[in-house]
Amino acid sequence: MFKTEKQSDLISEQDIWYVEYPIMEHFYTIQGEGAHTGRASYFIRTAGCDVNCWWCDVKESWEEEGHPKMTVRELVDAAKASKAPFVVITGGEPLLHDLLPLTLGLKSEGMKVHIETSGSSPLSGQLDWITLSPKRFKKPTEEVFAYVDELKVVVLTNKDLKWAEDNAAKCPEGTRLLLQPEWETPKSIDLIVDYVKENPEWGISLQTHKFLKVP
Structure with a gap:
């Protein structure tokens, strides 16, 4: 688990419930991709992004403005x-925001907290599972690698396979290694299938929520 150091010095327990975050959406669903595919989970999607992947399917989350703010208590x-x-x-x-208040609130109610991040901003909060989805055009911080539970790399071309290898070399032993084809780039499927056959320490992640038509 990752924990922000000196959390007691950063915020009091009484104050965490009133901290606000810009939220694009939050909903109960089935996790559609990665190591926890098929499991019931509650998603909290924060607004604001400085990575801006051109293939992103939630571009409306990039700007903070226009999205409501919700308190930790509400979430x-x-x-x-x-x-x-x-x-x-x-x-x-999500790591553009200080996640300590939100994660403390969730864990005070006995909930496990997972995150999916590009790792390009500093880690914060109390996190039980960290999925790192690194992007070549805005690299992860070196700090994040020590805590990665799952490395999930979106693949479009052979360059992304090399990028995946470079990031995997920095992750702890036992990290789940997954390659995910970009939804609108069918040729990436053949690249991934051939690669995983030759490198069986890797697995394949699919966006099953799109097949299931769940959010």
């Missing part, structure tokens, strides 16, 4: 009511 209550076994904080790029 925790919604997640708790769903009875989901864990919460996924995603974006946008």
Whole structure:
């Protein structure tokens, strides 16, 4: 687990419930990709992103403006009511925000907290599972690699396979290694299939939520 150091010096327990975050959406769903595919989960999608992948399918999350702000109390209550076994904080790029208040609130109610991030901003909060999805045009911080539970690399071309190898070399032993074809780049499927056959320490992640037609 990753924990922000000296958390008691950063914010009091009484104050965390009033901290606000710009939220694009939050919902109870089935996780569609990665190591936890098929599991019930509550998603909290923060607004704001400085990575801006051209293939992103939630470009409306890039700007903070225009999205409502929600308190930690509101978000925790919604997640708790769903009875989901864990919460996924995603974006946008969630690490543009200090996640300590939100994660403390979620964990105070007994919830596991996962994150999906590009790793391009400093880690914050208390996180039980870190999915790193690194992007070549805005590299992860070196700090994040020590805590990665799952490395999930979106593949369009052979350059992305080399990028995946470079990032995997920095991850701890036992990190789940996954390659994911870009949804609108069919040729990436053949690249990934051939690569995984030759490198079986890697697996394949698919965006099954798009087949299932769930958010």
